[in-house]
Amino acid sequence: MPNGECGAVAADGLASGQRKPCCRRRGGGGGALVEPAALAALLFAGGYGYDMRKTILEKTGGALDVDVGGLYRSLRRLEEEGAVVSRWCDDVAASGPRRREYELTQQGVELAEQWLDVLRERQRLDELLAGLLEDGLSEAGRRGPAG
Known part of the structure; x- marks a missing residue:
C-alpha cells in the first residue's frame, strides 16, 4: 500500500478508491503511530490517557512513547467516529482533576x-525495500565506487 493508502477491496464493502478509516490519517514521524498505539492500549484495558501512555511504553519496552497531547487528540477523534466511548470519573482524590476514562466499541475493535x-x-x-537496498549495496560494493 504505497504512501499509506489502501486499495479498494470488495470484501471490505468499500467503493472503488475509498480508503479504510485507518488510512485516512497519514502523517510522518511517530505521530502516525498514535492512533494504532491508542487502540492497542485500549485492547488490553480501558483507561485514562496517561495510563494508556504508560501501557504503550511498557508493552513496547519503551520503544514507542506517544505524545500525550496527540494521544488525547486521537482519542477525541476516535470518539467522534464511534470507535471509542468515554466517561468522566469522579473517583480521584479531591486534590486531583477529574479524569476521562476511555473504552473501545465494536467499531474500535474493527478499526x-x-x-x-x-x-x-x-x-x-519495508522488508522488501530493506532487502532491495541490501542487495543493491552489495552489488555496488562488488563493482566499486563510481568515479
Whole structure:
C-alpha cells in the first residue's frame, strides 16, 4: 500500500478508491503511530490517557512513547467516529482533576483490525525495500565506487 493508502477491496464493502478509516490519517514521524498505539492500549484495558501512555511504553519496552497531547487528540477523534466511548470519573482524590476514562466499541475493535492489516502490509513492504537496498549495496560494493 504505497504512501499509506489502501486499495479498494470488495470484501471490505468499500467503493472503488475509498480508503479504510485507518488510512485516512497519514502523517510522518511517530505521530502516525498514535492512533494504532491508542487502540492497542485500549485492547488490553480501558483507561485514562496517561495510563494508556504508560501501557504503550511498557508493552513496547519503551520503544514507542506517544505524545500525550496527540494521544488525547486521537482519542477525541476516535470518539467522534464511534470507535471509542468515554466517561468522566469522579473517583480521584479531591486534590486531583477529574479524569476521562476511555473504552473501545465494536467499531474500535474493527478499526484496530484494519490498522493491523495496514501495518502488516507496511511491514512487508519495508522488508522488501530493506532487502532491495541490501542487495543493491552489495552489488555496488562488488563493482566499486563510481568515479
